[in-house]
Amino acid sequence: MNIENNRGWTRHARSLASAYSAVFFLASPWTGAVIAAATFLYPNVGAAGFLGLLSGYALLQFLGSQPASAYRGFVLYNSLLVGLFIGHLFRLDGWVALLICMASSLTLLLTLFLEAAFKGLGLPVLSVPFTLTAMLLALASSRFSNLTDATWYFTEKAPALVALLPGTSLHFLRSLGACLCLPDPLFGAILLAAIAYRSPLMAAFSIAGFSLGCLAEGFTQLAPLDPRDSHFFNYALMFPAIAAVLLVPSAASLALAAAGTLMGSLITAGSLAFWNAFRIPITALPFNAMVLLIVRAVRSTQPARLASEYAGTPEETIDRQRLLRLRHGTGEVGVFCPFEGTWAVQQGFDGPLTHRGQWRHALDFVVQGEDGKTFRGQGSQLQDHLAFGRPVLAPFDGYVAAVCAALPDNPVGRVEIQKNWGNHVVVRSLSGVHAIVAHLRKDSVLVAVGDYVPAGHQLGECGNSGYSQEPHLHLQVQASPEPGAPTLPFHLVNFVARGVARFHGVPEAGATLAPIPVNRELERGLSLRLGETMAFSRASAPDFRVTPRLDELRGTYFLLADDGARLYYGKIGAQLYFHGFEGPRDSPLADLYICSPRIPIAHTGSLRFEDHLPLTVTDGLLRRCVKVASVLVSGGKAAWPASYEMDCASLEIAGLALLAGRSVKTFARLDPVLGLLEFGVDGARYRRILDRPSAPLP
Structure with a gap:
């Protein structure tokens, strides 16, 4: 019971922390926790934001709805932004706390409504609910005569940093901080460090967007840009959203992001001229308008360019989308x-x-x-x-x-x-x-x-x-x-042509092919029942265990190792395939991925097939960033090639993978009743322990 309670509190904490990182399209509770702590540089704003987040989350729980995206914070961050916005405007007291609870709850309802309304159009909600609520609050603020203006306390926290950095750098840091209603250089510097640590490409794209925005506005204005004008955060969010979040990252998406950012300056200029007349801040209006226009246009003309899933960072999305297309086709x-x-x-x-x-x-x-x-x-x-x-x-x-x-x-x-x-x-x-x-x-x-x-x-x-x-x-x-x-357009899946198993493809005229026949007995052995732990031994190292689990967020299954690593898997017809690895690269699950990225559940003589492995099984974040950045420009393969042959009589799979410039031999052995018995990569061998029961992982 205590374990279940701990899991429940952990899930709630991860959802709340992820809302902070979700503002920057990062699915990371740890990054979110750092950003949340940094907002308390200004306690009034930090506390107001957290109260808004709690209000939205409480209502979500009360409604009995826990969308998968709430776990990553993508449903909740609009309520967080409203709380931060009010904390930036008013000094926190009982009446302001009540206002935050009401406005954040309203924003949550608006988020759920727009999520359903936009779904039919194939559009994301983004921060549209926050933008609408912020404009509503700005209109109503003239009637809040008993609320104290909060600007009395807003003084920049690091004057030495202000004196040290050039004006453009200060402008960027203030703009980045303005994403969370805190246009402070020190807060912006903390945000930039947290974002860059989690995703160097996201930080680079934010800088690129800001730079293009400055360039566009500099061309259209005679007066120099005001370094305290914080609406430039729209450009810092606009570019990465188009380049690597909502579209499949590529050279084309980069070009479209650059064009969209430049066009977004027109929306910004018009919005400022119109809404300033009513003393209403434009907040994230240019960002939302430009990104939604581009997504809708791409969906209408080239829907295959849209990312089928955002993996949490641009690096992981590039890795996963490229790998998905190499392994399962191009989206048809x-x-x-x-x-x-x-x-x-x-x-x-x-x-x-x-x-x-x-x-x-x-x-x-x-x-x-x-x-x-x-x-x-x-x-x-x-x-x-x-x-x-x-x-x-x-x-x-x-x-x-x-x-x-x-x-x-x-x-x-x-x-x-x-x-x-x-x-x-x-x-x-x-x-x-x-x-x-x-x-x-x-x-x-x-x-x-x-x-x-x-x-x-x-x-x-x-x-x-x-x-x-x-x-x-x-x-x-x-x-x-x-x-x-x-x-x-369509493609065939799971067939044999010219003696080679193909898991997706369009055969040409004259080709002969046959579907891969399914081995029903082996299919039962590889069923991977949830909660049933498998134990493996390895030479000169402790035994390890893996347990099949359900990922409620992604709606998919994964193997959980006792070192915390995860290996995601699925089944399409006559194949069990692994499609995502998270965890330390020396985990046994990384070796399992390398030696069996997919297992044909076949009943035939032998099968030869080729596959691709993700960069995550060998490379750290920095090396992956360099590679995926080159992929964006060159359009190459962000994956390692591998070839395998399965003897369907002995149920053994031998393979050869090219990882980081070196050839690696792999081996796996299956059993029609027990499933996976043994696997190995080069000298490392892992054998299933069958003589004692395994307790499930906590």
Whole structure:
């Protein structure tokens, strides 16, 4: 019971601390704790901010809602900012404390409302709730006659620092501090150090944004810039948000961030001219407006450029996004092979016959014999064709959206022009896209509209209905359920082509491929049941334990080692794969990642496959920063290459990884009942302890 209570208090403390770092797009409770402590350089502001944060968090708990992002503080930081804003305006007393509680709670409700409203547009909330509440408070402040103005105490804390630094540096530090309503050079210096320690790229991007903002405003003003004008914090937040938080970090995102920051100066100038007439501070209005405009524009034109997940720092996001694309494709829809056994691609993407224009993303499959022919004998009868009557399977989990089953099969060599899709089944995925399998055999469809079908479930049989001269299977992905709708890019997952296992890819015309057959017995052995601890021994070192856990924040699973390291994992069809490592690089889990970044759950002879490993398994933060910075410019691979071969009979995986310029041999051995038995990297070997039970990790 005490352990559970401690975990609960730890979770609350991490959520509160993370709100401070979330202002700078950093998911770090330790960085947040440093920033929180620094706000108490001005106790009035620090206490007001913390009270606002507590008020928002208390309401969130009362509502019974604990969004995953609240753990990182991304839901809560708007309430924090409102508290800091009020603490900057008024001296803290009972009435001001009540005002903070009301305004921060209102901001939390506004955050939840806008989060739901913006979701349909694909937009983040950012600090829009704080901006709106701050403007409301500024309008109402003239009626707060019994509240004491707080500016009486605001004197900069480090006059020696002010005297030492040049004007531009002081301006930047004041602007950085103004992100938390404290435009003080000493506070800004502490913020910069905390940010740079956690993410050097975030600090560099903030400086770049501020510099571009100064450049833009300097071009448009005759008078010199006022070093005490704190609205420049908008640029210090604008650039990193576009360059490396909301967009996939790349040279293109850097260019867009630079352009957006320069354009943001127009929004800033107009906002200052308008709102100053009403004595209302613009706060973060330019930042929110410019970032939301760019995100919406990118989502409408090139949605693949948007980051699918922000990993907590630009460095980690670059590492993860690059690795994600190398290992799982470039963001298109992934579908399983809709058949069993070996088939050949008769016509691929941009095929010369029918896959043209808005229907260019489609695949046609046939079955070939050893002689390369698709039929036996003369091939004049449908039954002569090897694909005719073969099972057709669901390409992903979903619901049947449309069915046509009663059209006749054409004689070989003839086509039906009017109903060219023939018999078909349309499946709507859980994410809302649709896949159509067409030219099915008459009366072979086994499902009805509204049925739920898991991937691999039989839908019908291959036929020759519709615009089809010989039995073949047509597959395409589209946004709507109507046959003939424009196609969407997609890729196949978990298949073998030319003896090599491929976990994503688009086969070309003429390629032969087969889905990776699943070993159901091994699948059960690798189920990794939550809370069931595995113990391993290693030579000349203490035993270690790992326990599968659920990460409520990310909605994914991870292995937790007793040294605190985490190895995140998931399952797609016939593979168990690891997709993220956090912890010390000498952890046994880092070695497990290296020797088995993915485990094919296959039932075949042997499988060769290639993979990529993240920089986190070998490099520290500073070295990763240098590498990912070069990746931003060059567009290269922020990952280490590795190749593996799995003997599916002995369940052994041997590999060779190129890590930091040196070749590393790896080994893993599995058991169909117990799962992972043994693994090793070079001379280090880890063996499963099976003769005694393992207590779960606390």
